[in-house]
Structure formats: C-alpha cells, structure tokens
Amino acid sequence: MTPAPPRLVSRTVEIPDPGALLDRLPDTDSFVWLRDGEGLVGWGRAAQCDAAGEDRFLDASDWWRGVVAAADVADEVRVPGSGLVCFGGFGFSGDPGDSVLAVPRVVVGRRHGVAWLTTTAPEGESAALPDLVTAYDLPAAPVGLTTAQGALSDEEWTAAVADAVARIGAGDLEKVVLARDVVATAAAPVDVRWPLRRLARDYRRCWTFHVDGWFGATPEMLVRRERGLVTSRVLAGTIRRTGDDEHDLALAATLARSSKDLEEHEYAVRSVADALAPYCDSMNLPDAPFVLHLPNVMHLATDVAAVVHDTGAGANALELAAALHPSAAVGGTPTKAAVRLISEVEGMDRGRYAAPVGWMDGSGDGEYGIALRSAHLDGATVRLFAGCGIVADSDPSAELAESEAKLVPVRDALRGE
Numbered sequence: 001m002t003p004a005p006p007r008l009v010s011r012t013v014e015i016p017d018p019g020a021l022l023d024r025l026p027d028t029d030s031f032v033w034l035r036d037g038e039g040l041v042g043w044g045r046a047a048q049c050d051a052a053g054e055d056r057f058l059d060a061s062d063w064w065r066g067v068v069a070a071a072d073v074a075d076e077v078r079v080p081g082s083g084l085v086c087f088g089g090f091g092f093s094g095d096p097g098d099s100v101l102a103v104p105r106v107v108v109g110r111r112h113g114v115a116w117l118t119t120t121a122p123e124g125e126s127a128a129l130p131d132l133v134t135a136y137d138l139p140a141a142p143v144g145l146t147t148a149q150g151a152l153s154d155e156e157w158t159a160a161v162a163d164a165v166a167r168i169g170a171g172d173l174e175k176v177v178l179a180r181d182v183v184a185t186a187a188a189p190v191d192v193r194w195p196l197r198r199l200a201r202d203y204r205r206c207w208t209f210h211v212d213g214w215f216g217a218t219p220e221m222l223v224r225r226e227r228g229l230v231t232s233r234v235l236a237g238t239i240r241r242t243g244d245d246e247h248d249l250a251l252a253a254t255l256a257r258s259s260k261d262l263e264e265h266e267y268a269v270r271s272v273a274d275a276l277a278p279y280c281d282s283m284n285l286p287d288a289p290f291v292l293h294l295p296n297v298m299h300l301a302t303d304v305a306a307v308v309h310d311t312g313a314g315a316n317a318l319e320l321a322a323a324l325h326p327s328a329a330v331g332g333t334p335t336k337a338a339v340r341l342i343s344e345v346e347g348m349d350r351g352r353y354a355a356p357v358g359w360m361d362g363s364g365d366g367e368y369g370i371a372l373r374s375a376h377l378d379g380a381t382v383r384l385f386a387g388c389g390i391v392a393d394s395d396p397s398a399e400l401a402e403s404e405a406k407l408v409p410v411r412d413a414l415r416g417e
C-alpha cells in the first residue's frame with residue numbers, strides 16, 4: 001500500500017548562477033542528478049513514497065500523479081526539472097524490490113545556463129529557505145579503505161559465468177548479464193559528496209547520481225522524456241581502455257566490427273525498441289551503433305528516439321522506465337529466463353544496482369538512468385557492483401577483467417587525491 005498523497009506547496013524562482021551544484025549540497029540526505037555541470041541537486045524530504053514488489057514502479061507513479069494533482073505549484077522558470085520534482089531509486093527485482101520516490105524540500109537546478117531554486121513543503125508548514133551563499137567545508141576523503149570480495153570469490157564468479165555460457169550453449173537463453181560485488185570498508189563513515197565530486201569531474205559524459213546511499217556515474221540512459229520526446233541510450237558491447245590513445249582507437253574499430261559485441265548490442269536495442277513501441281510513435285533506430293569513449297572503457301552505443309502518444313495523458317518517464325526494465329543490457333534475452341538465471345547463479349541481491357534511478361517533474365518529463373558504475377554507501381561500508389553481458393562465446397576470465405574495468409569509476413572516486 002502506498003501512502004495517500006500529501007498536499008504540497010512548491011515555489012520555483014530563477015536564481016543567479018549558483019556555481020558548481022555539488023558545492024551547494026549539505027552532507028545529509030542529498031539527491032543528485034548531474035551531467036556536465038547541469039541537472040538537479042536536492043536535499044530534505046517534503047514527502048516520500050516507499051514501494052516494493054512487482055508493482056513498485058506503477059504504485060510509485062500513481063502516488064506521484066496524486067501528489068501532482070493535489071499540489072499548489074508556482075513555477076516561474078517552466079523548464080523540464082523546474083516546479084515540483086521527485087527523485088526515484090528502484091529495486092532491480094520485484095522481490096523484495098525496495099524502492100523510493102521522494103520529493104526534496106529544496107532543489108537547485110541548472111539547464112542550458114538558467115538556474116533555479118525550488119522549495120517544497122507540506123501545506124501548512126513553512127518552506128525551508130536554504131542558504132545558498134555559505135560554502136560548505138570541502139568533504140573529506142575516505143580514510144583507511146580496505147577492499148574485500150563480495151558475495152562470490154573471483155573463482156566462484158567465473159564458474160558462474162562458465163555455467164551461464166553452458167546454459168546459453170544448450171539453448172536455454174541467448175544472453176544473460178551477470179554481476180558481482182566488491183565491498184570497500186573505510187575507517188570512518190564516508191561522505192558521499194567526496195566520490196560524487198570525483199565522478200562528476202572525471203565522467204562528464206555520464207550521469208552522476210545519488211539517491212538514498214546509492215550513487216554512481218552511469219553512461220546508460222534508460223529513458224528520458226522531454227516534452228513528449230522520448231530518448232534512450234542503449235549500451236552493450238565493451239572494450240577496456242589501455243591509456244594509449246592510438247591503440248584505443250584501433251580497439252574502438254575492432255569493437256565496431258566485433259560480431260560478438262554487435263550481436264549483444266542488437267539484443268539490447270531490440271529489447272528497448274519493443275518495450276517502447278506500445279507507448280510511442282515515430283521511432284528512430286539508427287542503422288549502426290557508435291562507439292562511446294569513457295575514461296575506463298568504450299561501449300557500443302545506440303540512441304533510440306521516439307514520440308510518446310498523447311503528451312499530456314500519455315506514459316510518464318517512470319511508466320516508460322517500468323516498461324523498459326530490465327532491458328537486455330542489464331537482464332538478458334529472453335528477459336524472464338535471464339532474470340531467473342541471475343537469481344540462481346549470482347548469489348547476491350542486486351538491491352538497486354542496474355535498476356532505474358533518476359527524477360521526474362509534474363508534467364511527467366524526467367530522466368531515469370540505469371544505476372551502473374555504482375555502489376551503495378552505508379556508513380563506512382561501500383558495496384560496489386559491476387556486471388557483463390554473457391553470450392554463447394563469452395570467455396569467463398575476460399568477463400572478470402571487464403567487470404574490474406567497470407568497477408574503476410567508483411574505486412577511483414573513493415581514493416584520496
């Protein structure tokens with residue numbers, strides 16, 4: 001049961017350039033969605049819906065529709081992300097599926113150079129007036145970090161990959177994405193603003209996020225809905241970078257021609273296109289993927305675009321995310337068989353790793369990324385996750401190396417300068 005929607009009062013005003021948005025964040029209960037200096041940061045909770053189970057997305061979306069219908073909103077900026085907004089983080093699987101949709105008390109946003117401040121409070125309570133002038137002390141670096149294996153040892157995980165390859169060979173399924181976790185422990189509680197700053201600085205083409213202790217910098221946009229235009233960035237097919245630019249370019253060319261990677265990519269694009277089709281018209285699917293260069297890896301990437309049926313009453317960003325999750329990029333093909341195999345062989349609960357994370361506004365516009373290159377912070381413990389698409393000719397030790405490369409962003413972000 002989701003809670004009855006509260007009546008919220010929300011005010012948005014344009015503000016002078018607030019500088020780096022991450023510098024405005026206090027150290028408690030923050031929400032972050034940033035790419036290349038733009039996006040939203042927030043803190044405090046004016047309202048919250050906890051959801052779980054198979055219906056977690058649609059329960060949360062119904063709650064949000066109720067909140068929006070009851071709210072008193074004045075928004076002088078009127079762009080996607082201004083006015084009333086919620087942040088959401090969702091469980092990967094429906095069991096237990098622990099998820100949240102929360103409305104921050106304060107949001108500071110920037111889009112195309114225009115900045116705004118939104119304050120929201122339950123009716124009858126006065127809104128928090130934030131202090132955007134005081135610079136906070138710089139967050140301290142994590143101290144005394146040690147790293148340990150997660151649910152499976154390296155040997156156990158490569159054995160699970162080999163098992164999955166055999167199942168694919170036997171015709172049980174075509175592709176499955178298997179993930180592993182690694183646990184880092186610091187000597188004192190970690191201030192999430194430290195890794196967030198590093199990720200936002202080093203991974204500018206990714207979306208740096210934080211909701212409820214789940215943070216990371218994802219390169220994969222599950223769905224963006226902006227005034228009725230729907231886009232999705234599909235990734236699948238990966239090569240590690242070597243640090244030698246010339247060699248990396250040659251590797252990128254190999255990636256663009258690799259039949260294993262192209263096949264894996266094709267599954268992922270098809271799953272996104274099929275899932276969006278019932279909600280959208282005029283879909284544009286590029287003929288061939290491009291190579292996305294990130295500091296740690298390169299991916300085959302395809303940007304899918306479409307127009308949502310009936311902008312006003314049509315599916316909102318969260319409902320589209322619900323239709324898309326789990327895509328072949330993080331589940332596999334066919335989805336049901338892949339998700340079953342994941343729960344059989346991974347030996348861990350993914351929590352919110354590889355699930356939708358992002359924000360949505362009162363018009364249903366928003367962005368939900370896939371929570372990859374991510375971790376869960378709980379006090380002094382950080383649990384990092386990474387996974388790989390396994391197909392018929394996957395080599396378990398190469399997949400282990402690929403998962404290590406995908407752990408690099410968060411690992412590096414936790415290091416001191």
Ligand SMILES: C=C(O[C@@H]1C=C(C(=O)O)C=C[C@H]1O)C(=O)O
Pocket residue numbers: 177179220235236237238299329330354372373385386387388389390406
């Ligand atoms: C599962 C992850 O990444 C996904 C798997 C990829 C692959 O197997 O090539 C590439 C990008 C993502 O879709 C991860 O980063 O943990």
